[in-house]
Amino acid sequence: MAFAAITYDVKPGYEDELSEIFRGFRRVRSADVPDGTGEQAGRILATAVFIRDDTLVRVIEYEGDLDAIARHMAEQPGVQEVERKLAPYLTKPRDTGTPEGFVATFQRSLLKTVTQLSIRDKPNG
Template sequence: MTTTLSERVSQSAFDGSMLRVVLLMDLHEGAQQQFFEAYEQLRHDIAAVPGHLGDQLCQSFENPSQWLITSEWESAPQYLAWVNSERHVEQVRPLGACARTMRPLQFTVLRETGKRYEEAALPTRGRLQPAPRLGAGIVRHALTFTVKPGSEKQVADLLSSYASPASQVDEHTRLCRTSLFMHGNRVVRTVEVQGDLVAALRHVSQQPEVRAVEEAINPYLEQSRDLSDHESARMFFMRAAVPAVHHIAATGREPAEVTRHALFYPAKPGCGPALAKFLSRQDEA
């Protein structure tokens, strides 16, 4: 199969661009006052987080139960440092209790237009990309979690023994491959997708064989989870999700069989984002 470069914009979480985060929520009936109180507490807490620039609370005028919280951040690593912390988990828990559904979305800011931006002296303006980067439209998503020491072999056998799900998700989305890595008792699972990442992850999670394996490894996890419980599942994915990365370029002939390798970099405490940024720039170059 020959892979050709398609006209698709590809993003990186580590290029220093400004980030806009959107949280879509559908509230439980009668939960508005509780929601306001939770939001007021959260916005005061988040104001002190490094990299946070501001936020907005919006309500749909078509459906009063639908709410939107948007926030702007100086860069993705600053947001990710907060959102992947246990502090964040505790801070957003009261907000999640008010909602039937919550869906967070993250967007890199590519352009700013309009009078408000022209007059504002934003320190992040220099971080806007001079030109979009093009890639093959392939996104790699990863989850990482730890298992109880001594259970590594059982977990590896479970995670590598089930049949792969169908690769074609819909007419726009294809599951390219999945990979599994282990270092000690830490598991890293990656999924490569061409098209809609969310649709592909939903497709994988709905497969009976995948669901059975997830249930089978639950007793071995260091941090318990219940994927049948919405709140427990949300907290698990919040902790386990690694920033999705785009393939900037894909040229030449792809071999029929691909062997995946992993390099483990034990970064100094507090240096993980800097190392990830450095490595992403090396790969892009």
């Protein structure tokens, strides 16, 4: 299992409004993420959103292909709705209106993974 984190540059002072947008998030019907042929390419295991001042971060725990995860998210009505509602609060516009634009924005917003540790990991040695 892996984690990915993407950032949003938001206007400070709107933490409550931004929190409300995510409180109303519509989850996807299935955690399974198909590839272009309909085969399973991954699974979204969990998500979390954090905010402080002018930075909002979405963390995704997933299995499989992260590009497939991003493409899958781009097509989800709940994700599209959140992206539309976030637009007025962004300091930098995000081109997320198309799957291609969403995936490109996702990749640009992705934080570099420094380390990932889990109790599920077996210790070395």
